[in-house]
Every structure is written in structure tokens, then in C-alpha cells.
Amino acid sequence: MTTRRNILKGAVALGGAAAFVGGYSETGKRLAKGLATGSSGTAPLDHITINAHAPEYRVDAKTGDLVMNPDQQISFTMCQGCNTMCGLRIRSDKETGQVIRVAGNPYHPLSADAQIPYSTPVREALLSLTRKGESGLDHRSTACGRGNAMLSQMNSPHRVLKCLKRDGPRGSGKWKSIPFEQLVEEVVEGGDLFGEGPVEGLRAIRDLKTPLDPENPEYGPKANQLLVLNATGDGRNPFIKRFAFNCFGTRNYGNHGSYCGFAMRAGSGAVMGDFKKFAHGKPDFENTEFAIFIGSAPGNAGKPFKRSGRMVAEARTSGKLNYVVVDPVLTNATSYAAHDRDRWLPIKPGTDAAFAMAMIRWIIDNERYDAKFLSNAGPAGVKATGEAGWSNAAHLVNVKSGKLLTGADMGWPEEQAKDFVVLDETGTAVSHKQLATAAALFFDGSVETANGPVAVKTSLQILADEARRFSVAEYADLCGIKPEMIEALAQEFTSHGKRAAINNHGGMMSSNGFYTAWSVLMLNVLIGNWNWKGGVSVSGGGYPAFGKGPRYNMKKFPDMVKPKGVFLSRSKFPYQKSSEFKRRKAAGQSPYPTKAPWYPFSPPILTEYLTSHFDGYPYKLKAMISFMANPLYGQAGLNAAIGEKMKDPKELGLYVAIDGFINETSALADYIVPDSVMYEAWGWAKPWNGTVTKCSTARWPISDPKQAKTADGQPVTLEMFLIAIGKRMDLPGFGDKVIPDSDGNLHPLNRPEDWYLRAGANVAFAGKPVAEASDDDIELAGIGRIMPDIEKTLKPEEQRRVAYVYARGGRMEDYAKAYDGEKLTHAYPKPLLVYNQKVGTSVNTISGKRFIGVPTWYPQQLADGTPLRAVYPESEWPLQLTSFKSNLQSSYSMASPVLRSIQPDNPVSINPQDAEKAGVKSGDKVRIVTPGGSQLATALVRNGVAPGVVAIPHGYGHWELGARGHNIDGVQQPDMPELAAGVALNLIGLQDPHRGGHATLGDWVVGSAARQALPVRIEKV
């Protein structure tokens, strides 16, 4: 009905348009002209769709069948717009190969709400996305905004297309192109490559016999002096690892995890008893009734980024989910359109552990934990209770040694020697494996062992004691959230049975990140929600592409090397077994503190690799190969610490970067190897945990790589470079007979296809093999492009099945398999740890004291335990810096003109109270100063940031990636200052002033980078 009110609104709108045209007459004229004849003065192609590309297909109105656009090709492959690696549907121009548009793959769980059944023919899959039968909305499958825009990378003017050798000092931005074969020769053989003196090549460095340091033979052979860096798990990393570990034989390989979100993974590894793969879980977003997000913002960041954002939006809209976002910054994770279904609770940066420990304390004190789950001490308990797993909450811990009490301590028979000891309802010590009734959850006393009485506590008792170090009110004071609010949240969190979850991610990256992440995740253990629908999901996992698969063994090959020695980051190796420890003890000295921390349960960490090299502890490198890695931009404080040193070839002899672009780190390389980007490359990846069904995503070249070719016509890529190095050096693992099949026959690895297609055969044949692709599947999904490679590489019985997998963009388990009643089908099989013995018995090599084996509260601190505020007092640094992520920009997406046009800058958020004190208003230029540096920024004064906090979105302020033009063969690229817009958050990260050397500030237990909760002040410019 047209009401008077609506008529008036319309009149106002018309008046507004008239005023607009009047005020901007030229724009108005163009607007009017555009409506009639197109904005460029040419009539648009269509009066409704204007100049949009013709659709890739349509449905014939009479027959209901699919009619393909003969000029376009559809293919299903993988996105690389961020680390989520979603499955996409790509539309490209058949004639030019140009990618036109990207959308979601309806078979893929990261892109579709409930993916279509895997057996669906491609024709039916495409029809399911249309209005035929009105199924399109149900099967809507999307790429996110960033995924849509990143195709611009393929034709970027800053793309590296040739093999480059520096033609001036490192970092000068001057390069000359050289043939691929020359690059390989120089990198392998070394020599006076730059007229600056001799450079050791890879051949000389690869010595697998001679110790790199005879005084410390445990450091391993000289081959460890090559460092191989990778950006992320993009589906090509197993190839790099094979080269580094098993062909070349260096111990030192790492990726960006330790300066991205490793604190979360480490805390998760502690809860899940997995310091090998650092298992982790995510809420089963679709079925959770109540969630707390802390240090994690679904829809803004975290992985799986798109899936979690989409599912949270859906769940809050449909009314299934209530959630609270605990964060110093209001992000898109909170939607006020959803009314009170979601709430934002501001918290002081770096105090999440205080919040979590307060909840732990309240839950224990008020007996709101899941006693049935926690008192179930082992497999017999699981059987009796129907729980989906068990924990060590009731297991006894020897207070003095920090070790879990075992059957061996009790003098039980040999077959029970490794069993853990729990107390049954009568107080009798029994094996955790045998007790089918409830074990005692709390005990603090002594038990009689084979060697007499021993003081013990249960794991949960230790946690309770640790939580009770502070009252809820004291914790509340630390984190800035009222005690009654904490208690109300704890009450609500424990009121949904298994259908509640707490989730964390990159917001844990502070100097107390490990214990913070651990304390947050312990809340999930207390409500026993692991492996339950609506609780915490580990992952459906992937199919064994690169393992010992059903068709090929991609992990083992003749003469493969097993790398040896201490990681350069001093990870995993027990310092107490080192020569240094023994020397110091023998000399009557204290073995502590060490020059830098050793990390007893961390994996090799990139945060420590480069700084350790420049500090020479434990040893120095001679060469580095990086693949897309960009630590100088990505690691807080690293550029200030080592940026200049990286420019000095005397400090690091040889640096080869493999990348399609020149980033802040690869700009300092000696050589750059060009690579395929986005939809030109091969790969196999599995989704980030939290995806409830099994999935392996295929990446394959749907477009011809644009970069230079080798002498025999192969595009130069990461893989071709490593293969060429391997062949020139005669390394094992490359050449004609190096990939064993299941019959023991050996197959070649001379091209990327040899590797990825055989991995595809493993995916296709895992479990029950997939069906064979029909001609129609092959035609509609563009597989004809790679069929010649498939036929050339694979056995006849493999070819059509592998084509079936590529035609669907990977292999995906059906959504119907996600749940088994109220439980998740893919359960985490190991027990959850309330007390972690590995942590509780490991020694901090700076203090010489044991770590605490349960979650606890620590303030921000340096590696030697000095509180950060003792060094950087509030009087001088009154605010705290925190970071967050844009939902569009990532650390490398600034190069996309579309994304830049939407979010060109990252103004710095400041609370009105702090802005008033500093005399700053929105739009003012301010200087953001930390003890690590300063940056000019634009102020954004808003209530969506907690008082006392300065918040900066990550991904801006580049000084390379095109911001600076490079000179290649005498041709100068233009500078693009728009890429440098905004603040580079990590340029104002901190170094640890008490460690000496070059170390950046990190978590003192696991070495992850600290980019949250940093001392800061703002100055009006």
C-alpha cells in the first residue's frame, strides 16, 4: 500500500537527487548520460545486466536442460585468497584463458552450507545452482569478497615472470633476468656470483656427514645450514618438505604459523595431548546453541574464515545460536542486526587468561562442570557412560616430580605398568583403563606406592588450586569485565549441555599466549563438549594424498635422508641432553639461564629461526630458500631486528626466493624464481579443522602459467626449481625411479604433474574408490585441459577416477556422514588433558624452573619473566596496542585494485575517552609509538574499541609488493604508493630487551610472536 508517509519519503528522495545533480552538475550529466547510453557513452549490452559478462550457462525453459555458454569454461579448483583454501567454481574465457569470475563450488564444505552429494553428476551440480526447481538458494555456494577479487593477481603488473638475479646490492631493487638453467647452476655451484667474493652454493653446504659444530655434535651435519621457509599449508608444502628434509637433508624448515596463530595451536596441543601435529578443534558452528568467541572473530578472521562466518550468520538468523564476542575491538563478528542474539564484551588486551581462569574457578566452585564426562577416566568409563571420550581429570599426579602416577610406581603387574592411577569411589587406587564407574575428581593427599607414600593430587585438583590463586573479583579487575558478568557467562556457558563451545584463534598472540589459549580451551573440557554435535569438532580430515596412499607412497623413496640435529629454533630437543648443558654442569656452573630459550614442546618455529641465525645460537646458517614467505612483514618487530642485517651477504651468504611477487622479504633475495599464482598451479589441501566432513581440495592449472619456461618448455615453478636442483646435485627423490607404487614399482618425478596426479590417484582410491568420470563430467568441468597429462602419467585404471575427482574440485565426503546421532562421526580419539605432563615436567631454560602443567594466569612478560609493565610503565605507555583483521584485506591482498577501492587504508581505532585526552578526533593524523618504533596513522575515534586500547587492522602499510617499483633489465616499474597506504602493524612490534641480540618479543613458553597487548602511546601530529 502506498501511504502518505511513503509518498513523502519518495519526494524527499527525489529532492535529494535533484540537489545532488544541482551540486555536482558534471557528475549529474554523466549519470543521466550513463543511464541512457552507458557510462562510457556507448550503449550498454543489455538494459538490465548492462555490461556484465554473459552467464556461463543457462537453463533451457522448455527442456529444463543445461545450455552452456560456448565461449566460457567452468572449472572447480582451489582459492588462495587466504589460508582457508576454499573450493571454488571458476569461470574463464575459452579463447583467452582469462579468468572472468569466481564463485563457490557446490560440492565443497567450505563454500556450501550443506554440500551436494559427491556422486552428483557435474551437469546436475550446475543445475542445482539455478532457479530450476528453486534449488539455487539452497545450494548457494559462494566465494568471499576477497576470494572474488584476488584473480587480479594473475595479470598484476608487479608479477615476477622471469628468473631474476640481483644486479646491485641486496635490496637495491635492481635485477637482471637470467635463464632458469643459469640460476640453477649458480645456486648449486656458488662462486663469485655478484663480484662481492665467494658464495657457498648448495652443493658445498649439503654435507650430511661433517658436524656443523664439532663442540656440539648434536646440532647435526652441515646440511642443516640451509633454511627452507614456506608461507603456509597451501597444498604444495609436502613437496617442499620432501625436498628440505628427505632430499637435501636439512633439519630446518618452517612456515608462518609461529607468527600467525601458533599460540592457539600450542594451547590446543596441550589440551589435546598432541605436541606433534598440534591438533585443535572448532565449534560445530551449525549446531551450537551458545558460543563464546575470544581472540577470534568469525566473519572477520580465523580459519575456516568463510565457513565459520557464514555458519554463524545463518545460526544467529535462524535463532539457533546465541553468542558473545569477548574482544577489545568490535568487529563484524558482532551484528547488531541480530539484536541480543550476539553481544560484544570489551576486554583489556592480553587478559583473556584472567577471564578464562575466573570462569574455570566459578565453574569448579559451583560444580557446574560435566562430572559424568570428567570422572570417566578411561576406555571402560566411555563404554559405561556413553560419553564421546575421556580426560585425565581424575588421574593422579606426583606433586614432587610432576609426573602422572603409573602402575609401575604402584608395583602393579607388568601389563599394567603404563596404566595411569585413579581413585575409585571407595578411595582405592585402580587402573584408569579398568575403572567403569566414576573416578574421584578431587584429591589432595598421599597414596601408598611401591616405594612408600607419595604426595599426589588429581589433575582437576591441580587446576582448581591454580584457578583459586585469585578470586573472581581479582580476575575481573585484571581483565576489566565485571565479576557478575563473568559469573553470568559461566552460568550460561554451562547451561546448554554439550551444545556450547568457546573458540579462540589469532587474538591469543601475546607474550602470555600459550597459557591464555590453554586456559580458554580448558573451558571446553570442563563441559565435556568434544566430539559432540553442537560442541567441539576436530575435523573430518582429508584423504591421504601425500602419505602412504592406496596407489603410491609419496612419503618414502629410495635413499631418502632422515634429517638429524637440533632445530635452529631450539625446538623439541631437550636442552638437558645438549653438550652445552653437560659442559656447564661439568664446570660446576649452573646450566641456566641459556643465552636464549629452548622450546621443549614447540615445533620448529620461524619466529626464532632468523634471529637465532644472526645471534649465532645455537648455530649460523649459510643459505636460505623461501617460498612466498614474508617474515619481515609478518612477524611483529622482526624488520627492525634484522631487516638491515638481511641486506648483508656476509651475514647470510645465499638467499633464493620463489614467488610470483616481490614481497618485503624476497626483495632482499639474491635470486627470485618466478612461480605460478592462483589458478595456474597444482596442489592438494585439506580444510582447516572444524569442517565436520572429510575433504581434500584439488588445485590444478585451469589457466596457462604466464611465467618463463625452462629450456625444455616447462613453466618455471617452485616444483621445477626444486626438481632441477635435485637433479643437478644428484639428490635422492628426483628423476626417473623415485615414487613407489603399491606393487613396489618406481615412477618418475620430473614434472609437477608426476607428483600431484599420483597424489590425486591416492585421493581417488582411498577407501572405496570413486566412480569414473563420464565424458559429460570431463567436458563440463574443463578436465579436457589436463586429460593428456592424466593419460600420460597415470595407469589406465586410475585415469577416469582421477578425472572424476578433478571434475568436482577434489574429494568430499557427503554431508549426511557428518553426524552419528548426537555425536560427530569424526571424533578425536585421544584423551583430553586437564594436566599435561610434558608441560609440567619441562624446564624453562631461562629460569631453570619447571613450567606449570595446567592453565594459569600470567601477565604479559619478557622471556626472563619480567612483567612487560615493569619495563614499559603505564606512565610512559598509557595505552595497549591490539590488532585485528579486515574481512576483506589480508597481508597480500592490497595488490588487488578492487579490494583497495573498498578498503584503501587502515585507520587506527581509538576510544573517545582516550581520543579526548590526546586531543584527537577522527581523521586526524597521529603518531602511534611503541618501544619498537612509530608509524603515522589516521585516527578513527569510535566506541567500538575498549578504553585504553589502540586497535590496528593487519595487512596494510606495505613497502614492497608493488609499493616500490623495481628495476628489471633496466626497465623501471612504477611506484604504487596506494599499496603503502596505512599502518604496517608489525613495524611497531617489539624486541625483547632482556634477551639481548635480535630476538623479537614472543610467548615465553612456546616462542610464538607477540603482536597483541603491546605498550603504546598516541601523539597528535
Ligand code: SF4
Ligand atoms: S575465505 Fe575467501 S579468500 Fe579465503 S580461501 Fe575462501 S574464498 Fe578464498
